[in-house]
Amino acid sequence: MFNFDDANRKSKEAVDTALKTYxxxxxxxxxxxxxxxxxxxxxxxxxxxxxETLASVKSFEAAFELQTNYVKAYFEGLVxxxxxxxxxxxxxxxxxxxxxxAPITTAVAKTPRQTQPATSAAA
Numbered sequence: 001m002f003n004f005d006d007a008n009r010k011s012k013e014a015v016d017t018a019l020k021t022y023x024x025x026x027x028x029x030x031x032x033x034x035x036x037x038x039x040x041x042x043x044x045x046x047x048x049x050x051x052e053t054l055a056s057v058k059s060f061e062a063a064f065e066l067q068t069n070y071v072k073a074y075f076e077g078l079v080x081x082x083x084x085x086x087x088x089x090x091x092x093x094x095x096x097x098x099x100x101x102a103p104i105t106t107a108v109a110k111t112p113r114q115t116q117p118a119t120s121a122a123a
Contacts, residue, residue, distance in 0.1 A: 017099045017100070020099060021096055021099050021100075024095050024096065025092065025095075025096050028088070028091070028092035028095065028096075029092070031088065032085060032088050032089065032092070035081075035084065035085060035088065036085065039081045043074070043077070046073075046074070046077075050066075050070045053066060054066055054067065054070075
């Protein structure tokens with residue numbers, strides 16, 4: 001027999017889980033957006049400073065060395081920031097999946113397994 005109290009409780013749990021996940025996901029995306037904005041601002045400021053310094057250089061060799069150092073530092077910073085953002089996205093995905101992990105595991109455990117029909121080697 002269908003139990004309305006159990007169905008109501010399960011429905012409420014599902015909605016609460018969805019709302020919590022939505023809230024956590026929103027906070028995660030906000031943190032990622034803030035990090036990306038901070039990096040963009042810092043990167044722009046570094047570029048402006050670099051070009052001001054580059055404009056004051058008097059020799060080609062000094063300009064070449066300054067540009068080489070800037071590109072190297074920029075690339076290292078970009079790799080570091082990309083790694084950090086990748087980790088933030090991975091953490092976001094893990095936290096979004098966490099509330100559903102136990103119910104999915106339970107549902108999979110309750111699902112009957114179908115056996116594959118035996119195939120003959122001669123066929």
